[in-house]
Amino acid sequence: MNLFRQLSSWLGMDNTTISPPPTDRLRDLLDLARRAKRAEDYTTAIQHLDEALDIALERRDATARAVIILQKTELLILQRQWEQAEMLLNEVRRDARASGDKTQLAYTLNAMGLLWQARGEWSRARQYYEEAFKVAEEADSIGAQGRAQGNLGATYLHENNASYAVRLLTDAVMQLNMTDDIEMSSYFVGLLGQSKIENGDEQEGQQYLIRALRLAERMGYRMYERRWSVALGNLAFERGENRAAHNYYQRAIGLFAPDMISNEHITVLCRASRVSLNVGLVDDALQFADKAWQLFQSNRPADIADVIQLGQPEDVANAMLENPPAKESSNSTTKASSATKLDPTLEALVEGTLGIALQANGRSAEALPHLEAAVRIENKTHDAHHIDITREIAAAYAGAGNHERALEMFQQAIERAAASGLALEQAHALRDMGEFYAKIGATQDAIRAWTDALSIYKVEKVNTQIARVYCDMANTRKFAGQGQRAMKDYEQALMALNALDDDDLPTRGVVLSNAAVAYVDQGDVESARAFFREAIIIAERLGDRAAEATRRGNYGWFLLAIGHTQEAITTLKHALEISRSINLTLSMAVQTDNLGLAHDRLGNHEEALHYHQEALRLLEGIEHPHWKAIFQANQGQTLLALNRPDEARPLFESALASGRGKQDIEVTIQALCGLAHLAMKRDAPQDADALLVEAIDLARKADMRRLLAEALTLRSEQQAALHHTDEAQATWEEAQNLFRILHAPQADLKPQWLNHAADRLS
Secondary structure, eight states: OOHHHHHHGGGTOOOOSOOOOOOHHHHHHHHHHHHHHHTTOHHHHHHHHHHHHHHHHHHTOHHHHHHHHHHHHHHHHHTTOHHHHHHHHHHHHHHHHHHTOHHHHHHHHHHHHHHHHHTTOHHHHHHHHHHHHHHHHHHTOHHHHHHHHHHHHHHHHHTTOHHHHHHHHHHHHHHHHHTTOOTTHHHHHHHHHHHHHHTTOHHHHHHHHHHHHHHHHHHTOHHHHHHHHHHHHHHHHHHTOHHHHHHHHHHHHHTSOTTOOOHHHHHHHHHHHHHHHHTTOHHHHHHHHHHHHHHHHHTOOSSTTSOOOOSOTHHHHHTSSSSOOSOOOSOOOOSOOTTOOOOTTHHHHHHHHHHHHHHHTTOHHHHHHHHHHHHHHTTTOOSHHHHHHHHHHHHHHHHTTOHHHHHHHHHHHHHHHHHTTOHHHHHHHHHHHHHHHHHTTOHHHHHHHHHHHHHHHHHHTOHHHHHHHHHHHHHHHHHTTOHHHHHHHHHHHHHHGGGSOTTOHHHHHHHHHHHHHHHHHHTOHHHHHHHHHHHHHHHHHHTOHHHHHHHHHHHHHHHHHTTOHHHHHHHHHHHHHHHHHTTOHHHHHHHHHHHHHHHHHHTOHHHHHHHHHHHHHHTTTOOOHHHHHHHHHHHHHHHHHTTOHHHHHHHHHHHHHHHHHHTOHHHHHHHHHHHHHHHHHTTOGGGGHHHHHHHHHHHHHHTOHHHHHHHHHHHHHHHHHTTOHHHHHHHHHHHHHHHHHTTOGGGGOOOHHHHHHHHHHO
16 A cells, blocks of 8 residues: 555545655654554644644645544544534535545545534434435445444444444444554444444443454554443443453553543542442552542532533433443543533532442541432432442441431431332342341341341342342351351352352352351361362452452361361461451451461460460451450460469450350350369369350350360369269260361360379279
């Protein structure tokens, strides 16, 4: 292809007239302008085109001049300098008609359509595209026909006529391929993908979007790299593929200028914040949300109550996080000038997103003003987004300790959802209220709320939530000492996994991980091992480091429980490394304390004490009474092994007070056993009697087999010390049988106290 054809092929123009080739300088300028345009450096691109235009004028090359001006108008449109673009296009159209150059006229009409499309006047744009197609047919210009058909396809997609858009865009892509017109290829291929998705062909549509993204990457075309990254992120978001959505949104955000103020940039930041929360990246979520808020505040609409008609109508619809539409307008925004207007309806989204992210980071007091602002702005609506924000406000009040106000907001969300016929939003509010009740120890209220939520989820066939809510119910029942009933809920959660979509790995991982812990306490070691391993594999596959750390830590605890102490230490250290790398303080504390238990098992009590003390230190500043009391009880047992009973007593007493106050059965049993052990160390076995009777009774009722076996072991030793040999022997046999069921190493113990008791009687 000669250089003149190369020049005009920049727009895909068919040239039948051969003109002298441009100078090397002109060719270099066009190449530089193209590179600058694709890099979104529009000012530099226009400078290069202006210099190229001077050369074309000097050579009196009217065709080259027309091609360069058309390229300049495209850049002016992208910069929203519409009046100047219109003036130049009218000039080129007049020249084309005067010269009878129908190919040039067809391309000019296409450009005029793009101008009116950018202004939001789609019907006027369609008129220009239709005229462009007719003129292109007369000129037998395949490239111009392709552009006209592609632009008409965009128009039909905008009008929700996706099936006809698919037909037009398919032809357009084929025609552009025939003429080597790559400049518009990414745009039309991406639109074809979106049209197919809108038409119900999601899989093929996704493949076209990926192809469009690859084309943009090869050309270094930032505008389309960003556009199709956002589109693929939206698609993944709608499917619940949060990790993929996070990756696409993060990539798109990197393609915006950091200070670019546009509806699209702010909306993508908000979506990125939401999916970051969904994959447990709370720091990322807050970073994205804060950036969106800062950008909005820096160019806040003067009258937030007015709804401005934007040049890109889709921006208004795209402001909602839920179900974003597949189609987008053809123009891209650049860094806002003083005249740029943001969509005021974005304020509720921005405030709500920041409030949710702050709440997820445990900053309830800071979250409340933003959440309340979001609800205040949307006060006249009862849509899903408004109800979501109301739920978050309730959670923020709960986090701030205002339980009365939290319940009021939960109830408000439930009632508004019911009144609006939003069944799923009602179920979500009931679910969250159940979580709130569980946290404050109101077990029965929590179960009632979750049962109501489950009834809706089952009708709506929301299998993900069915599995997760059963899991929450089971955990809460287990904490409250309802062990057998908890196992039934775990079984229901496991059964619900059969109805999950294959790609719902996050839910599968959560259920398997929780069920694994429960099955350990039932002695089903093989099921527990299989569940732990699959849950860890899922976390690795999803790249969910927080889940991986927790699950590896729990697996280490499991290995310790069945006597694989060295393997447990290796696993716990690996989990601890991950927890440290992502600053999971609570996980670090639990894993550190479990390392202490492992060293206790090996008889390294001094080292064990160090780990228990470090675990308590890590909890400083964190309100988590359950784990604090567990760590105190474990440290107390280590101190008894080191013959330091005076230091152990206050730890056991503090743990017992916490357990009784929070109705925490596990803590209460461990603290009672600790105090009983202390009494026996002080040669006062009679003082342990009431403590052990209570501990054993609680453990039986709660079906906590491991704690029951440990309490029975202490009871056997205590009875032997009181010379009740038969009772000591029978009690040990019951404990030993439980240890065997649990596959615990204590089953092989040869209790010395039984030998001593027998010696005393002989």
